[in-house]
Amino acid sequence: MQHGKYRFIVGFLIAPLALYAIFVIWPFIQSIYYSFTDWTGLSSDFKMVGFDNYKKMFEDDIFWKSLQHSVLFVLLLPLVTLALALFLAFMINVGGRQRKGATIAGVRGSGFYKIAYFFPQVLSIAIVALLFQFAYNPESGAINAALSAVGLDNVQPLWLGDPDLALWCVMAVLIWSTVGFFVVLFSAGMASIPKDYYEAALLDGADRFTTFFRITLPLLWDTVQAGWIYMGILALGAEAFAVVQIMTVGPGGGGPDYSTTVLPLYVYQTAFRDAQAGYATTIGVALLVVTLSFAAVVTKLGRRERLEF
Amino acid sequence: MGSTSAHSNEGLGRRDLIKRSAAVGLITVPTMSFLASCASSDSGGDEKVEKGKTSAKNPLGANETAQLEVVIFNGGFGEQYAIDAEKRYNTAFPKAPKVKHAATEKIQSTLQPRFNGGTPPDLIDNSGAEQMDMGVLVGKKQLTDLTALMDAPSYDDPAKKVRDTLRPGIVEMGQFDGDPVWIMYYAYTVYGVWYSQKALENLDATYPETWDDMLALCAKAKKKGIAGWTYAGKHPYYIPFSLYPMIAKIGGVEVLDKIDNLEPNAWKDPAVKTAFEAYYELYKKGYILQGTPGLDHIQSQTAWTKGKALFIPNGSWVENEAAKTMPADFNLAVGAPSGIDSSDKLPFGTIWASGGEPFIVPQKAKNPQGGMELLRIMLSEESSKNFTSQVKSLTALNGGTDGIELTPGLKSAVAALDKAGENVVNPRLQDWYVKLQKEQIGVAGLGEMMAGRLTPAETIKKIQGYADAAAKDQSIKHYKHQ
Structure with a gap:
């Protein structure tokens, strides 16, 4: 039965595969084709220019800057978000003090925390970005107001107006808005880990630290890996674009001195503001390469024997 | 059928399948493909409508029975001023069907496919955050030369050409290389x-x-x-x-x-x-x-x-x-x-x-004379006053503010222009x-x-x-x- 299995599976998937080919694969091929043209995006008249766009890209400082930011996003965002979410989920589900009747329990009020953490997930990313734009307002925003309220009148950072801080501000918003989802996801994963493992570990005198690294994390690995991929998509795709565009750049271009430009934003600006759709697809191809390498790394690192329980 | 757990070297297991499809899915999501979706096919538009007879009332020779299509940027100035002018167009050409009017904030998303397909509307207010790059439109020969409009007699005074009724700099701003006027900036900032x-x-x-x-x-x-x-x-x-x-x-x-x-x-x-x-x-x-x-x-x-x-x-x-x-x-x-x-x-x-609210007549418009005629109507004193009192902004028409109540900022702007005289830079x-x-x-x-x-x-x-x-x-x- 092993023979012809792919063909068998493809037979079932013919309709989705066809859609996938038309709406995903074909546009990819087209994009790669357009990356060798000088298409403006505003008229149907364009010609092949060979590797000119690629040459231009390699000499383009802004491209390298945005690549750097995107790589930073894709490395840091999943790491910080997932670590934070794991910690919070562990505290909510397992990390509490022992109480009567239950071997393991979350910290007090964990039900409330679970809802509170999930709350940002309900808001659209555009609204989150707008809200934080108000909070980061250095002149009358909530954060600087809080700083002066506790007597830090001299510490009034410019936040989104400071090239050294802006990128971190944007990242913090993305973490804030996504961590709750993973808390809930990991909580669900933790709930399916049999309690006896914890009981056994506790009998052997394991502390919270050990239980987490020896029991929770290994049994949760599949979920963490899925989260990793999801965060990668977010860091390279629409969410990163949206927060950067709304919070720092705006429609006409902005943000302090290119300090927050990310690849998807640069693609958008080149195509729709500068009317250089051909060059934009070239940057798009670069984005594709980054994404592919991320996917390769994740699947490689994530390969690991699965524990059945 | 496939095995249900992942044994090594044994074909495609369920988890492999899931893992692989996850990897493929990951590639596609931050996709660049939205770009390519604006397929750049050149289908070419329908034939242009026939040019009408020129007369004193219709110096540009707009076809009296043809449909006119207008797309307005619906931003700070709204769309009412254009609707009012279109009504006047229909009064002037009673045999033409009601002007097809659309207003949008997203000029580029709405119109880019139509430019690429060769079927753009007749008059566009190409403004806002999604403004289409004028230099590219001109360079790619997508616009109609508005010189005919500039040299046509103005609406209020047939002895004066339209270009002589405009504020300083407006005609120059519409030019890119040489004499052709590609853009008519309607507002004045x-x-x-x-x-x-x-x-x-x-x-x-x-x-x-x-x-x-x-x-x-x-x-x-x-x-x-x-x-x-x-x-x-x-x-x-x-x-x-x-x-x-x-x-x-x-x-x-x-x-x-x-x-x-x-x-x-x-x-x-x-x-x-x-x-x-x-x-x-x-x-x-x-x-x-x-x-x-x-x-x-x-x-x-x-x-x-x-x-x-x-x-x-x-x-x-x-x-x-x-x-x-x-x-x-x-x-x-x-x-x-x-x-x-x-x-x-x-x-x-x-x-x-300088001028704001750039109006353009596409090269491939079906009814370019109609588009220019509507601009001529908009540059009449009546339409200009209507615009100024509606949206608190001056228009390209020089003067045209007498007899309407100006807001403090506008009044000060008019005074500043008077004081500047010749010394308006652009x-x-x-x-x-x-x-x-x-x-x-x-x-x-x-x-x-x-x-x-x-x-x-x-x-x-x-x-x-x-x-x-x-x-x-x-x-x-x-x-x-x-």
């Missing part, structure tokens, strides 16, 4: 230093004509806890609205023309240095509102209408845009940029004013080289300087570098002042 007359009166001050007076006034305001200036810190390309005419006042219009022409060392002119250093002085002396570099345009305008800062570089749309937060007794006014002293080349009053960087003007000169240059992160000398060097790169870049179309 006055740029400058905007302030509250009342705030100045509270300080017993008048608008300062020299920079020393400006600094003295800022010092006086600072003692009362009011900042001298604020600006759109995240969008610092608002600073040129008062900085560029200041450069022209100090060194003459030629300096700005050289900058527009991307001439080598244009930014190294002493007038540029003087003006930059004057503005940098505002930062150094602490006259800029705390936190300004982190504010966007709305936030800075709000701080300004609340009275936290005296001056803001802006355009005449600010009266409409900041109306919600502006106190009733604010008494908005605009000042021409303060100069250095009497050795300046141009007198005080030199101001930047720097073209922002419509010729959008990226250079906004992102490079504005954000990366002036924004950094006004936040104190670059000195004027460093800023000039950086901006000159950007300008040189733009001059060298063959993928950008280059323009020159005639």
Whole structure:
């Protein structure tokens, strides 16, 4: 039965595969084709220019800057978000003090925390970005107001107006808005880990630290890996674009001195503001390469024997 | 069938399948494919409608029975003014079907496919954040030459050509290379230093004509806890609205023309240095509102209408845009940029004013004469007054404000134009080289300087570098002042 299995599976998937080919694969091929043209995006008249766009890209400082930011996003965002979410989920589900009747329990009020953490997930990313734009307002925003309220009148950072801080501000918003989802996801994963493992570990005198690294994390690995991929998509795709565009750049271009430009934003600006759709697809191809390498790394690192329980 | 757990080397297991499809899915999500979806096929439009008979009432020869299609940018000026003009078009051509009207905020998303497909509408207000790049449209021969409209008799006075009824600079702005006029800018914007007359009166001050007076006034305001200036810190390309005419006042219009022409060392002119250093002085002396570099345009305008800062570089749309937060007794006014002293080349009053709301008639429009005829109607005194009273902005029609009640800001803008007389400058960087003007000169240059992160000398060097790169870049179309 092993023979012809792919063909068998493809037979079932013919309709989705066809859609996938038309709406995903074909546009990819087209994009790669357009990356060798000088298409403006505003008229149907364009010609092949060979590797000119690629040459231009390699000499383009802004491209390298945005690549750097995107790589930073894709490395840091999943790491910080997932670590934070794991910690919070562990505290909510397992990390509490022992109480009567239950071997393991979350910290007090964990039900409330679970809802509170999930709350940002309900808001659209555009609204989150707008809200934080108000909070980061250095002149009358909530954060600087809080700083002066506790007597830090001299510490009034410019936040989104400071090239050294802006990128971190944007990242913090993305973490804030996504961590709750993973808390809930990991909580669900933790709930399916049999309690006896914890009981056994506790009998052997394991502390919270050990239980987490020896029991929770290994049994949760599949979920963490899925989260990793999801965060990668977010860091390279629409969410990163949206927060950067709304919070720092705006429609006409902005943000302090290119300090927050990310690849998807640069693609958008080149195509729709500068009317250089051909060059934009070239940057798009670069984005594709980054994404592919991320996917390769994740699947490689994530390969690991699965524990059945 | 496939095994249900992942054994190694044994074909495709369930988990492998899931893992692989996850990997493939991951590739596709941050996709670049949205670009390619605007397929660039050239299907070509239908035939154009036949040209109508020209007459005194119909000098452009619009077809009297043909459909006219109009797309308006639905932004700060709304769409009502256009609907009113279209009604007048239908009155003039009773046999034509009702004008097909559409209004959108997303000009580019709506119209790009139609340009690529060769079936654009007849008249477009190509404005807003999604404005289509004019240079590219002109370069790719997508627009109709509006010279016929410019030379047609004007609506109110058949003895005068349309071009002679327009405000200074409007026709030139519509030209790119040579004589053809590609764009008809309908609104007229006055740029400058905007302030509250009342705030100045509270300080017993008048608008300062020299920079020393400006600094003295800022010092006086600072003692009362009011900042001298604020600006759109995240969008610092608002600073040129008062900085560029200041450069022209100090060194003459030629300096700005050289900058527009991307001439080598244009930014190294002493007038540029003087003006930059004057503005940098505002930062150094602490006259800029705390936190300004982190504010966007709305936030800075709000701080300004609340009275936290005296001056803001802006355009005449600010009266409409900041109306919600502006106190009733604010008494908005605009000042021409303060100069250095009497050795300046141009007198005080030199101001930047130029067209806004660019209207275009596509090359492949079916009814181009109709589109131009509608523009001719819009440039009549009646339509112009209608626009001004509806949206608090001047139009390209010179005069045309008699007998209507002007708001304080508009009244002050008209007075500023009167005072400027011939000395209206019109720097073209922002419509010729959008990226250079906004992102490079504005954000990366002036924004950094006004936040104190670059000195004027460093800023000039950086901006000159950007300008040189733009001059060298063959993928950008280059323009020159005639």
